[in-house]
Amino acid sequence: MSLKIRLARGGAKKRPFYRIVVAESRFARDGRFVERIGSYNPMLTKEDPNRVLIEVERAKHWLSKGALPTERVQHFFAKLGLMDAPARHDQTKQDKPKAKAVERAKANAEAAAKAAEAPAAEA
Known part of the structure; x- marks a missing residue:
């Protein structure tokens, strides 16, 4: 069983909204998940405090259990100081x-x- 902390898409067409969830890696992107630990709304401005909301204690808990964040979620965690930012991949x-x-x-x-x-x- 491999746990991932990743984004699950919601919202309407061309109006995305994402839940930050802990799910098994084999589950569908928008399917079943273990726990919801936050949200990400890319439609809000970058300065808006409600753009990325994460329950830090629950994120720490799941990271200690061995859950691996995706690259985008790792960026969010890096801004909160939970972990290092992922290495940048240069363009082709x-x-x-x-x-x-x-x-x-x-x-x-x-x-x-x-x-x-x-x-x-x-x-």
């Missing part, structure tokens, strides 16, 4: 230009530098 390389594009840009920059030097040398 999809946003970076490909090798040929880098070569082409370098060649264009060199050509522009030569063109800028040539009129200066003639003057």
